[in-house]
Amino acid sequence: MVLTARAHVARQNRWRNTALTVRFFVFAAEAVIPLAIFLGHIKIWTGVIALIAFLVLGILERFGISIRVGLRLLRVRLAGPIRYAVAWWHKPQKKLY
Numbered sequence: 001m002v003l004t005a006r007a008h009v010a011r012q013n014r015w016r017n018t019a020l021t022v023r024f025f026v027f028a029a030e031a032v033i034p035l036a037i038f039l040g041h042i043k044i045w046t047g048v049i050a051l052i053a054f055l056v057l058g059i060l061e062r063f064g065i066s067i068r069v070g071l072r073l074l075r076v077r078l079a080g081p082i083r084y085a086v087a088w089w090h091k092p093q094k095k096l097y
Helices: 029-040 044-062 067-079
Strands: none
Touching: 029 044, 029 067, 044 067
């Protein structure tokens, strides 16, 4: 059996980076959406909104919170502390008579 030099080198795993956040330069890919909206409708107010969105998303990322996790935290805050086991539309109707 003849071994070549390439046989001893570990093969690079192509699936290694699939769980990483998709990036557009230094920004997360989801953060580029306000920039795309600004480029589609170039006005001062859309530029200000895009800049504010970049700042907020950059601060969240600095604290280690991704955009998806931040949206989940916002949803939890809006939903409140009470969680029902059965949704109200799945509960049986009360008899009126």
